[in-house]
Amino acid sequence: MKISISSQGWDLDSLVDPRFGRAAQFLIYDTEASSFEVISNSQNLNATQGAGIKAAEIMSHRGVRVLITGHCGPKAFNTLKTAGIEVISSAEGLTVAQALDKYKSGQFTTSNSPDVKGHWK
């Protein structure tokens, strides 16, 4: 199963990026292989609008089943939900490794709704 964490850096010690759509990178961890890859999100960082929607689409195309981030707005949440991806938006302040451990030990609560307002109506 693939778990994606919005990340400010390129390794497990990086801090979770509190933003989802305009996160710097995504670290995608594969629980079966116990390995990860990091993908740049620079294209969405510069998007005029809908960065969260596009990031959610990328998560879907990458086969991600769980997304861990700091905050998630209404359009991104809607898109992730439609794609059947579990959203956890309470990982601000943690490192990517801490967030992964917390997920594996079942200490996160799944988000049932967006936790911030949209930037665009």
Next chain:
Amino acid sequence: MIVAVASGKGGTGKTTIASNLAVCLPRPKRLLDCDVEEPNCHIFLNPEIDTTERFTLPFPIVDETRCNGCGECSVMCRYNAIVTLQSKHLVFPELCHGCGGCVEVCPENAITEGQREIGSIHTGTHDHALFVQGLLDVGQALCPPLIYAVKRHTATNGITVIDCPPGTSCPVIAAVKKCDYVVLVAESSTFGLHDLRLAVDTMRKLNLNFGVVINRVSSADRQVAEFCRNEQIPVLLEIPEDRKAAEAYSRGQLLVDVVPGFRELFDRLCERILAEFHHS
């Protein structure tokens, strides 16, 4: 000839200049209020509005039975208004700019267009001259298509005055594009100069002819005038700070009708603009 009245900063007097200018210009003429988020020229001109039409923008509707989930539409859409998620898709009409690109690229012809209302266009007359204004609905964010629709009323002969939105972003670009001359209204203050610089850079990038009107000039602050001199930008008019002008404005009156000396000021502005245009 199309004359746009723009500024960098808001509240410098665009509407005041545009509406007073419009009444002083020779006929045939018309005024298009393209400040669609807050069209205010009507307050000063009191036009008779004859028709009000709703303005709509297209957005994609996907036929699920034809969509094969290829994702061409979402690759095409730079506004991220349509996404494909394996076999599903999502459309965000409020993000759609109505370009129709997704309809064009869909290999399965699965996308048709619906229409959503974003504002209205009011058409009427002021003193026998055509008056048109766009009014964006509350809560809508996308002005340029409505601005372009208002600009379709541009005259092929005579003079068209366009009152622009403030700032230097997309709505302003939409309003000043293809205009023959732009009047930038600036106030003589540090903030005014800062935003005038942005507006000047924008006009230069767009290769537009422009001049500056300095509004509410006081003798103490000459920084905008000095900037224009250094940059060789024509100062079309300096309007003195005048309490009577402020009072007339607050009552929704045209300055040229009620404030002594203002008719002459604006007649001179008309001459300057026409001269600058013929000169260019």
